[in-house]
Amino acid sequence: MVPLNWYLILSAAVFMIGVFGFLTRRNIIIIFMSVELMLNAVNISLVAFSHYLQDMRGQILVIFIITVAAAEAAIGFAIIIALFRNKDTVHVDEMDEMKG
Amino acid sequence: MLPELFFGYYASAIVIFSLLVVTRSNPVHSIMWMLLLFFHIAGLYLFLNAEFIAAIQVIVYAGAILVLFLFVVLLLNLREELKVKKFIGSWPAGLFIAAALLVIILSVVKSFVPGPAGKYSIEFIKQETHTKALGTLLYTDYLFPFEIASLVLLVAIIGAIVLAKRKKGN
Numbered sequence: 001m002v003p004l005n006w007y008l009i010l011s012a013a014v015f016m017i018g019v020f021g022f023l024t025r026r027n028i029i030i031i032f033m034s035v036e037l038m039l040n041a042v043n044i045s046l047v048a049f050s051h052y053l054q055d056m057r058g059q060i061l062v063i064f065i066i067t068v069a070a071a072e073a074a075i076g077f078a079i080i081i082a083l084f085r086n087k088d089t090v091h092v093d094e095m096d097e098m099k100g
Numbered sequence: 101m102l103p104e105l106f107f108g109y110y111a112s113a114i115v116i117f118s119l120l121v122v123t124r125s126n127p128v129h130s131i132m133w134m135l136l137l138f139f140h141i142a143g144l145y146l147f148l149n150a151e152f153i154a155a156i157q158v159i160v161y162a163g164a165i166l167v168l169f170l171f172v173v174l175l176l177n178l179r180e181e182l183k184v185k186k187f188i189g190s191w192p193a194g195l196f197i198a199a200a201l202l203v204i205i206l207s208v209v210k211s212f213v214p215g216p217a218g219k220y221s222i223e224f225i226k227q228e229t230h231t232k233a234l235g236t237l238l239y240t241d242y243l244f245p246f247e248i249a250s251l252v253l254l255v256a257i258i259g260a261i262v263l264a265k266r267k268k269g270n
Contacts, residue, residue: 002103002104002107004214005209005210005212006111008209008212010111010114010115012202012205012206012209013202014114014115014118015201015205016201017118017119017122017198018118018122019194019197019198019201020122020194020195020198021121021122022194023191023193023194023197023198024188024191024194025122025186025188026184026185026186026187026188027127029169029173029176030121030130030186033121033122033130033131033134033169034121034122036134036161036165037121037122037134037137040137040138040141040161043141043153043157044141044144047144047145047148047150047153048148050148051148051149051150053214053215053216053217053218054217054218054219054220054221054222055218055220056220056233057218059150059152059153059234060238060245062150062156063153063156063234063238063249064245064249066156066160066161067249067252067253068249068252069160069165070160070164070253070256071253071255071256072256073165073169074168074256074257074259074260075259075263077168077169077172077260077264078259078260078261078262078263078264079263080172081172081175081263081264082263082264084175084176085266090176090181091184092188093188093189
């Protein structure tokens with residue numbers, strides 16, 4: 001049987017790749033994909049916990065996380081399209097209107 | 101031996117695909133790697149006896165969210181995207197922060213002690229079937245959060261339409 005720690009390490013690795021992408025990419029679409037990556041990493045650890053602790057609540061949480069991820073993607077892309085319409089760019093380092 | 105091999109394949113595939121998602125300069129390639137990544141995560145869920153979650157993963161993530169990504173990428177200009185640098189100037193700082201977080205989490209994982217096991221053992225789920233066990237819990241103990249989730253989706257629909265709508269003046 002695969003130990004639970006392996007799943008946690010895998011989840012941590014995927015989460016950190018997501019953090020790296022979120023902090024370093026210029027394209028805002030890839031930044032959104034990194035957020036989805038982080039949510040998926042959390043889902044992996046929740047399902048692993050749910051299996052090893054023999055408790056269903058982790059998988060209930062996963063369903064809610066997927067719901068929120070879908071809502072977040074829809075809102076996020078609406079914001080990206082509005083931004084692209086006004087600024088004609090998807091690069092985060094060119095969006096500096098709020099800089100004081 | 102076989103479960104470890106199976107897990108090893110899925111874990112290495114997931115890590116490699118997520119690295120490819122983050123480092124490709126063409127967003128369409130990133131999305132294609134992400135599709136493979138989501139299927140492998142669904143395989144891992146099947147390995148963990150969570151078949152309903154695996155189905156949801158394929159339908160919602162691979163079927164709905166990725167198609168949304170693809171639509172938005174096709175709306176934007178890809179030609180100049182391939183010419184500019186893909187990382188911001190201060191990317192070593194981001195790499196350092198991610199590596200430091202990884203070290204912190206890995207040092208904590210060792211001292212994790214699992215709590216007492218619940219009643220949803222493999223035999224119980226096999227007898228009850230997974231979808232039924234999940235649905236019973238979702239529609240009894242978690243009915244109120246479920247309603248809130250539907251409200252979140254309603255807000256997302258309305259918000260997306262309002263935000264993306266073209267103003268009459270322009």
